[in-house]
Amino acid sequence: MSNNHLMEFDNEKTTDVLEKSKQLGLLEKDLVEMYRTMISIRLFEEMADKLYALGKVHGTMHLSAGQEGVAVGTGKVMGAEDYLLNHHRGHGHFIASGADIKKMMAEFLGKETGYCKGRGGSMHIADVEANNLGANGIVGGGIQLAAGVGLAIKMMGEERVVLVIFGDGAANQGILYESFNMAAIWDLPVVYLCENNQYGMSADVTRVSSKVPFKERATAHGIPGYYIDGNDVLAVYETMANAVEHARSRKGPVFVEAQTYRYFGHSKSDRNLYRTRDEIEEWKHRDPIERFQKLLVDANIITEEDIEKIYQEMSQLIDEAVEFAENSPEPDVSEVTEWVYA
Amino acid sequence: MPEITYRQAIHDAMVEEMRRDGRVFLIGEDIGTYGGAFGVSAGMLEEFGPGRIVETPISEEAIIGAAAGAAMVGMRPIAEMMFMDFILLTMEPLVNQAAKARYMFGGKATVPMVVRMPGGSGTGAAAQHSQSLETILMHIPGIKVVAPSTSYDAKGLLISSIRDLNPICFVEHKLLYKSKGEVPEEEYAIPLGVADVKREGRDLTLVASGIMVHKSLDAAQIVAEEDGISVEVVDPRTLRPLDVDTIAKSVKKTGRLLVVHEAVKTAGWAGEVMASVSETPSWDYLDAPMRRLTGKDVPIPYNRHLEAAAVPQVDDIVREVRAIVNTQY
Known part of the structure; x- marks a missing residue:
């Protein structure tokens, strides 16, 4: 059994959602909205998988089902003016940051109406005008840019922060340490979020990493580091709120590592040979959506009836996005060489 | 100035x-x-x-x-x-x-x-x-x-x-x-993608950039004085985008092309220049095979004589120009 380094968070686990949300300044409607967003991500990913199975997707995809707690806890914290650098398993973070699901689905299907006019696909969804600087097909790709975005924010004297999200795989790319060093010596407003889902493709994080958790590598650079339960959406929100506040108040970079798990394989070629069915099932007992749902139900914030209604609404939203994408035009092949240069 | x-x-x-x-x-x-x-x-x-x-x-x-x-x-x-x-x-x-x-x-x-x-x-x-x-x-x-x-x-x-x-x-x-x-004292800018003819000539177009422009100009002076060969030296200035029009126009006039660069030969940009010219109507005006004189396919060595031998020098360019112009095809 792998994952023997996993931390238990019993002491810090959110058990009383009312108490916790009060402490965090979240209203009941915020909690319901967060829950709805988590559902929309899960349904988006399941639809993406289905569309692929139906042969409607030309390229590859990297699904984040199981990681909704990290996405929504983080997205709720970030301001519209903050920059986002995302990783290749990024659908959830985009949805949580308020992206238009129709445009995402259209990009996924390679249509002209997609965020990148069908030039990028799932791995490169970006919305630069909305400060979303893109998902990245290179593991650690966003890390390369993060210090520069932070430097620009500092030079322009702005109050924004840049959030760069990457996985445990990227934590072993050398650029992370060049970036840590630069961000630390220049006190840049960079929030590093390592979404540790236990595997870099098939590589068990403990097998390929000299030392875990990675937060110790951040603290070794003088950067405050946190290790949290990524499947506890309110714990994510709490830590990310503190982290963003730290960066925004010009105290320099900060690092958060969120422990989580992906249910689907790495990409469409994955046959899950490197992990057991039992392991996947075990993680489903820590499912971020079910945990949050139980808290909300126990606190009488939502009822079973509400849940059904939310699923229906979100499902309809996804269906509409698919319909929009399918009815959208293909890019004009005569424009294949557009936008190489500005 | x-x-x-x-x-x-x-x-x-x-x-x-x-x-x-x-x-x-x-x-x-x-x-x-x-x-x-x-x-x-x-x-x-x-x-x-x-x-x-x-x-x-x-x-x-x-x-x-x-x-x-x-x-x-x-x-x-x-x-x-x-x-x-x-x-x-x-x-x-x-x-x-x-x-x-x-x-x-x-x-x-x-x-x-x-x-x-x-x-x-x-x-x-x-x-x-x-x-x-x-x-x-x-x-x-x-x-x-x-x-x-x-x-x-x-x-x-x-x-x-x-x-x-x-x-x-x-x-x-x-x-x-x-x-x-x-350099003028007043503000100016040179658009990217526009080549510059550094020396006008009639017999051969010599495309070179960077330091090879200077070596080529020296070589052009020598062959002008010693052989009466008139070399036109074209400096692309921007390698991408490459100003193929200016180069092709020159080749149409001279009928001969030599590309000189310091970079190694294999897959070097001389090949790109020659291929681009061959795709234009200027190809029809060529009186000789297009040639390239480049760095040798080696890492740059330390010893000064070896280092100089690894890249084109003025004498090499003179020799190459003479060979192209004097060979009957």
């Missing part, structure tokens, strides 16, 4: 653009008090301060990544690579990030950045500090490659590069830093 060095011209272009536009800044290793490894940024720290003369750790990948990130959100970075060879450490942010962001995001991003890099041999710095890697950069859609040969071109092209909205690789030849040339 006053004469200034190539180094001064590059320095002046940066200073003038930084005074004009608060978004422009310089980032790189030892560019502050030290003034840059080749002294190009000397004095800039005093004028602009550490906020805009951003001295970095020795982290080339992070320097180019940072430049790209800053450019994407509205700044105009100029990144200095201490040696062109070090650009190889930065291929990931340069090629996979900066060059592709615009296209990959459906035309919604711009990455206005300049990477300045001293290339070329002749200083006894051996294999890892002497390369001419222009072709590697030219191969990437999204990147423009500029390689000035004179003070005038260096200043005018750098100003255009800083104002351009794309990632620019600006290749400086380290042996040219001390060379002098006339």
Whole structure:
């Protein structure tokens, strides 16, 4: 059994959602909205998988089902003016940051109406005008840019922060340490979020990493580091709120590592040979959506009836996005060489 | 017009653009008090301060990544690579990030950045500090490659590069830093993608860039005096986009083409020039096979005689010009 380094968070686990949300300044409607967003991500990913199975997707995809707690806890914290650098398993973070699901689905299907006019696909969804600087097909790709975005924010004297999200795989790319060093010596407003889902493709994080958790590598650079339960959406929100506040108040970079798990394989070629069915099932007992749902139900914030209604609404939203994408035009092949240069 | 060095011209272009536009800044290793490894940024720290003369750790990948990130959100970075060879450490942010962001995001991003890099041999710095890697950069859609040969071109092209909205690789030849040339005192810019005829001639078109322009001009003078051969020297100035029209027009006039570069032969840009000319109607006007004279397919050696033998020299160019013009086909 792998994952023997996993931390238990019993002491810090959110058990009383009312108490916790009060402490965090979240209203009941915020909690319901967060829950709805988590559902929309899960349904988006399941639809993406289905569309692929139906042969409607030309390229590859990297699904984040199981990681909704990290996405929504983080997205709720970030301001519209903050920059986002995302990783290749990024659908959830985009949805949580308020992206238009129709445009995402259209990009996924390679249509002209997609965020990148069908030039990028799932791995490169970006919305630069909305400060979303893109998902990245290179593991650690966003890390390369993060210090520069932070430097620009500092030079322009702005109050924004840049959030760069990457996985445990990227934590072993050398650029992370060049970036840590630069961000630390220049006190840049960079929030590093390592979404540790236990595997870099098939590589068990403990097998390929000299030392875990990675937060110790951040603290070794003088950067405050946190290790949290990524499947506890309110714990994510709490830590990310503190982290963003730290960066925004010009105290320099900060690092958060969120422990989580992906249910689907790495990409469409994955046959899950490197992990057991039992392991996947075990993680489903820590499912971020079910945990949050139980808290909300126990606190009488939502009822079973509400849940059904939310699923229906979100499902309809996804269906509409698919319909929009399918009815959208293909890019004009005569424009294949557009936008190489500005 | 006053004469200034190539180094001064590059320095002046940066200073003038930084005074004009608060978004422009310089980032790189030892560019502050030290003034840059080749002294190009000397004095800039005093004028602009550490906020805009951003001295970095020795982290080339992070320097180019940072430049790209800053450019994407509205700044105009100029990144200095201490040696062109070090650009190889930065291929990931340069090629996979900066060059592709615009296209990959459906035309919604711009990455206005300049990477300045001293290339070329002749200083006894051996294999890892002497390369001419222009072709590697030219191969990437999204990147423009500029390689000035004179003070005038260096200043005018750098100003255009800083104002351009794309990632620019600006290749400086380290042996040219001390060379002098006339540069007007008033502001000017040279558009990218426009070649310059450095010497007019009738018998052969010689395409060369960087330091090879100077060697080619010397060779052209020798064959003019000794053989009565009239060579037209064309300096593309920008290698990508390449001004094929100007080159093809010259070939149509002279009927012969020789391309000279310091970079190694195999897959070097001489091949690109020759292929491009062969695709134009000028091909029909050729009186001789097109030829290239390039660096040998070796790493640059240390020993001064070996080093000189590895790249084209004036005598080699003279010999090649004579061979092409005097052979009957």
